[in-house]
Amino acid sequence: MVRKILFTVVLLLISIGSLSAQEKSLERANTKYDEFSFSPAIDIYKKVLDKGFVSADLLKNLGNSYYFNADYKNASEIYKRLVTEFEPDVTPDYYFRYAQTLRSLGEYEAADELMKKFSEITSAGDYRANNFTADRDYRKEIKENSGRYTIGSFEFNTVYSEFAPAYYKEGLLFSSDRDTGNLARYRHTWNSKDFLDIYKVNADSLSMGRVVKMNKNINSRLHESTVAATRDGSVIYFTRNNFKEGKSTKDEDGVIRLKIFRAIIQDSIVAYLEELPFNSDSYSVAHPALSPDEKTLYFASDMPGTLGESDIFKVTINDDRTFSTPENLGSTINTEARETFPFVTSEDVLYFSSEGHPGLGGLDVFATKIRDNDYTGAVKNVGEPINGQLDDFTFIFNEEDRTGYFASNRATGLGNDDIYSFVENIPLQLECRQEISGIVRDKISNQVLVGATVKVINEDNIEILQTLTDANGYYEIVIDCDQGNFVRAMTDGYIPSEEYMGESDGEPKVIDFYLERDNVSGGFGDDLAKLLQLSTIYFDLNKYNIRPDAEIEIQKVIAAMEKYPSLKIKVNSHTDSRGKDAYNLWLSQKRAESTVGYMISKGISEDRLEGEGFGETKLVNNCGNYSNCTSKEHDLNRRSEFIIRE
Structure with a gap:
């Protein structure tokens, strides 16, 4: 009995110790996750999950760790468990991300079902939901935009990551985490890859295979990437981790944010380096792009005023090199998800990557035409083969020779991310x-x-x-x-x-x-009613007061007389043959006088008007006395004419 009690206590202690170990592991994983150190977080979360410990938060964090590292297959499996086992704890964004992972795997019908669920539970103003439920066949549109490009290689790819190509003088700049040449290589815990640096391929080295690392004043021991340069190469804007006085700087949540820096180049040397004034330690500003006239800088940020996870903004570059206040490009371009990596062509076409607009999976490249500083034009998916089921981004394009470059993490690449060249064979029709x-x-x-x-x-x-x-x-x-x-x-x-x-x-x-x-008074004797195509002016049976429907037609005549002050009118009124001849003559005269009186009451001078009744003396058909005409045939004779007179 004592042994049994002791055995139970030992088991309890072991269980408590095991639980304590898992809690500590989860605490470490959550710390890494909050720091965007997804790679070690994944390892810890997997170990905890493999031991049978599961919760909604664990699945959310593990799924997101895979998702933000573009491991959509594993993310899909984890999100599936989340929505299956913990549906009450699932918020709309997880249905959206789950749908995105399924698109990246080519499971479009299943993704559509999830988007239906997302649309049902999300807010009415969510752009992603509205886009999905709109009466448009996006798969058809993407298919119609596809097949316009021929994809080529980029000979400077390695087994590491290469992305963010940028035009620089006659060559290219790009970002890579290839070997830095240092004995102690810096690695980033987001994805356990080396930190990124900026490399240059000169025009003559495109065929010689010579890659040069940029100046050490630009490259630091943390991340540098995504560059925009002026045409003469004298100014370079680039993205860098928040890095001050040789040390990284974290925000209050322990996150090292991204900032844009500007380098002034003189004689191939960085003469001046500064961070842009709208950077912040509490949010990221990244991925610069210049307008064709180099007076506007576009970038991606999650600064206050952002609609989604990241939006595209712009600032004006003033003549004194200062900047205007950042301006969000608006809800036509930006969604509740990620919009990033802008690029603007010489013809003012904005290309960018997004997961919020309907696509094939992951980040897709989209395009929209900028017209007179307006950003509300149609946003079009550029289609395959630029876009695929994984991430496609950092698209640049030369409209003169219809060539360009982009990056993708598609499975056919040499490294984690690779740069591809392309030729556009058929222009994308951006405007409706x-x-x-x-x-x-x-x-x-x-x-x-x-x-x-x-x-x-x-x-x-x-x-x-x-x-x-x-x-x-x-x-x-x-x-x-x-x-x-x-x-x-x-x-x-x-x-x-x-x-x-x-x-x-x-x-x-x-x-x-x-x-x-233009001049209705050109011919004396013409019927103004025909010139103005007036409807027939009717009177009630045996009455001569102006009816509301007739009043509208007479107002048209009044308008013509007001426009042409010299215009004079004689109102001729007619009846059909039904009724006694003398009565019809009297009735038509009263109707003519009533019409003239009405026009005088509306301001037309009496000396410009005249009225006469003709009874049934000027029938327009053979519907005289004792005829067998129909009511409609008789109606043709019940008319008023507005004859232009001298």
């Missing part, structure tokens, strides 16, 4: 294009108007384009359907007519224009 066609006619005669001008004018009243109608009065134009436009038809002697076209899905549309004559 909509075909508009139609015929321009005379509103009265229906005659086609040859040589009429059709213009497209945007919402800022700026003319975008114009064309002329052909011998058949036909025109055809293409407009940008990502924005509102006015399509206007005009020709001499006619009043211009236009139609507003808002944003649309780009389906072709037919717009026929019917132009009114």
Whole structure:
């Protein structure tokens, strides 16, 4: 009995000791995780999990450690356990990340099911959810954008990581964690890889295979990566860990943040080095890119005002080398997830990587056209083969020769990340294009108007384009359907007519224009009602007061007389043949007088108006007395004419 008690106590002590060991292991793992030291965190979490200890937090942290190291297969397996075993503890972002891992494995239908769940439980304003539930087939769009590039190699890849190519003079700069040449190599615990440095490939060394490490004033013992350089190479912006006086600096959570530095180069020497003023010890600023005129700096950050995990921002570079306040590029580009690695081409096309916009898995490369400092244009996935199931990023492009470079961690690479060259064979259609066609006619005669001008004018009243109608009065134009436009038809002697076209899905549309004559008083004896295409002015049976529907038509005549002060009108009123002849003559006269009286009451001078009733004396058909005409046939005779007189 004593032995049994002692044995039980020993087991209890062993159990308590084991539990204490696991708690200490988890504490160490969580510390590493909070420091973004994912590699050792993974090892510890796996050991704890293999021993049968599991919790929602452990699975979240282990899944995220895999996810942020782009190990999507293992991340997918852990996230699957999380949503299966701890569903009440799963927040929306984990469904999104789980869906992303499945996309990276090519399991798109399963990913779509998870995105449905994500859309159901997330907030109504989440861009990722709205994009998924929108009435668009993103897989079809990506497929339509695919097949436009030919992928080539980059001879300077190694078994280490190479990424972030950047144009520099006639050559390239890129980032790598290849051998630093030091006896004691620095390794980063995020992924157990060496710290990154910036390397240079000169123009003449592209064929000679000569890679040069950048100046030690730029490369430190921590990370340096993602470079943007001016065309003459005199200024270089680059990303570095928060590094001061030879030591790394951590924020209050123990995280070493990223900052952008600016180096002034003179005679191949760093003459001046400074960190940018909008850097911070409490958030990251990274991955610089310059606008074509080198007056705007783009970058990625998680600074206050960020919509997601990281957003793309911009600042103006002033003439005195100071900077404006950072400006978020907005919710068309930035989502609740990661947007990063911007690059702007000579034609103002912004390329960037994102996991928030619908893609093939991991980070995909997207493009959007910048128009007049506006960032609300359509965002397009550039498609395969640039994008694949894993991470694709740091895309750069020369629009003159249609060549460029990008990096990817796809399985076919030599190292963890590799740089690839490419040639663009077919340009990406970034702007929504909509075909508009139609015929321009005379509103009265229906005659086609040859040589009429059709213009497209945007919402800022700026003319975008114009064309002329052909011998058949036909025109055809293409407009940008990502924005509102006015399509206007005009020709001499006619009043211009236009139609507003808002944003649309780009389906072709037919717009026929019917132009009114500019001077309706040109012909004495003409019926103004026909020129203005008035509807029939009706009176109630046996009455002559102005009805509301007739009032609208008479107002058109009043408007014409106000526009043309010399215009004089005689109102001729007619009846059908039903009823006695004398009564119809009296009734028509009262209707003519009522119409004239109404127009006078609205401000038209009496000396410009005249009215006469003709009863049934001027029928327009054979529906006289004793005819068998239908009611509609009789209606044709119940009319009012507004005859232009001298």
